[in-house]
Amino acid sequence: MALRESLLAWYSHYGRDLPWRHHSNPYAIWVAEVMLQQTQVKTVIPYYQRWLAQFPNVEKLATAELQQVFKLWQGLGYYARAHNLHKAAQQIVQQYEGMFPIRLEDVLALSGIGRTTAGGILSAAFNQPVAILDGNVKRVLARLIALSIPPVKATKHLWRLSEALLDPEQPRNFNQALMDLGATVCTPQNPTCNRCPWKLHCQAYHLNIQSQLPMRKTPAPIPHKLIGVAIIWNDQRQILIDRRPLGGLLGGLWEFPGGKIEPGETVEDCIKREIQEELGIEIEVGGHLITIDHVYTHLRVTLIVHHCRHVAGVPQPIQCDEIRWVTLDEVDLFPFPKANEKIIDALRQQA
Numbered sequence: 165m166a167l168r169e170s171l172l173a174w175y176s177h178y179g180r181d182l183p184w185r186h187h188s189n190p191y192a193i194w195v196a197e198v199m200l201q202q203t204q205v206k207t208v209i210p211y212y213q214r215w216l217a218q219f220p221n222v223e224k225l226a227t228a229e230l231q232q233v234f235k236l237w238q239g240l241g242y243y244a245r246a247h248n249l250h251k252a253a254q255q256i257v258q259q260y261e262g263m264f265p266i267r268l269e270d271v272l273a274l275s276g277i278g279r280t281t282a283g284g285i286l287s288a289a290f291n292q293p294v295a296i297l298d299g300n301v302k303r304v305l306a307r308l309i310a311l312s313i314p315p316v317k318a319t320k321h322l323w324r325l326s327e328a329l330l331d332p333e334q335p336r337n338f339n340q341a342l343m344d345l346g347a348t349v350c351t352p353q354n355p356t357c358n359r360c361p362w363k364l365h366c367q368a369y370h371l372n373i374q375s376q377l378p379m380r381k382t383p384a385p386i387p388h389k390l391i392g393v394a395i396i397w398n399d400q401r402q403i404l405i406d407r408r409p410l411g412g413l414l415g416g417l418w419e420f421p422g423g424k425i426e427p428g429e430t431v432e433d434c435i436k437r438e439i440q441e442e443l444g445i446e447i448e449v450g451g452h453l454i455t456i457d458h459v460y461t462h463l464r465v466t467l468i469v470h471h472c473r474h475v476a477g478v479p480q481p482i483q484c485d486e487i488r489w490v491t492l493d494e495v496d497l498f499p500f501p502k503a504n505e506k507i508i509d510a511l512r513q514q515a
């Protein structure tokens with residue numbers, strides 16, 4: 165098939181040299197695939213190298229403390245990925261004696277592994293003919309066929325196309341070539357069609373509509389939450405931090421306590437109420453430290469942060485998993501979400 169041949173010939177010259185392509189170790193490839201799910205290659209590389217230095221195999225990961233895993237992940241975001249890697253490592257040790265499974269259905273049963281990640285691992289590690297359909301591949305295929313609806317509404321069709329195109333003789337190289345084409349040539353903005361091995365076959369190119377594809381779904385408005393956050397100091401110049409319950413957004417990470425400002429409520433009243441509800445203590449709300457805007461995929465938050473003083477009561481982990489009094493220096497030992505790192509920087513600047 166001309167599409168396969170031209171893509172593979174292009175890949176042999178222009179394919180990216182990436183650290184996880186130097187071997188066929190399924191554990192390392194799996195880690196890279198998961199890191200790459202929401203993060204760019206150049207950001208992933210140092211994380212990948214540090215990860216393998218600390219957790220060189222699935223057993224080391226399975227027996228690590230979750231906090232250690234989160235700490236190593238800090239800065240990559242979407243912490244559910246790290247949590248799932250940890251859980252899946254334990255599944256692999258318990259169910260497969262530490263050997264990465266090779267059957268698609270077994271791989272799909274592991275925590276946090278969807279169809280495209282499974283395809284990426286099985287094709288790269290075992291050269292199995294399993295297709296992929298990540299964001300880059302969806303874009304390339306949508307342009308190739310000039311798809312007139314958003315890819316999200318044509319997922320089944322795009323999967324069938326990816327499967328039909330996949331070279332059964334060279335699935336590893338083919339999938340990697342497809343990913344590289346999307347990442348380096350058929351880019352979201354200004355695709356360099358003149359360098360594309362599929363130029364002759366590409367419908368979008370022939371119709372000169374490549375910049376308008378893929379079609380986008382009209383995004384729903386992103387909800388915005390205002391959050392009052394407390395930096396609670398005690399008389400020993402320690403700060404109170406708490407660990408979010410596992411499972412929810414940013415589950416298992418540490419944070420400065422606080423919560424959503426209700427309509428008609430002042431920031432000060434919100435902070436006092438939240439701290440009473442979450443930790444069962446009384447505080448005095450003091451000066452403003454910093455206000456931070458942060459955007460998650462489906463949510464925008466504004467954190468309004470105030471210094472506070474512990475007045476009465478012993479803190480209880482009522483709506484969190486754990487609480488600690490820590491000094492500003494000790495804060496670095498705990499994994500925090502990105503937005504909270506800005507609070508720590510602001511605290512250091514004031515110290």
Ligand code: SF4
Binds near residue numbers: 360
């Ligand atoms: S010709 Fe252009 S739009 Fe078509 S697949 Fe290649 S880079 Fe993408």
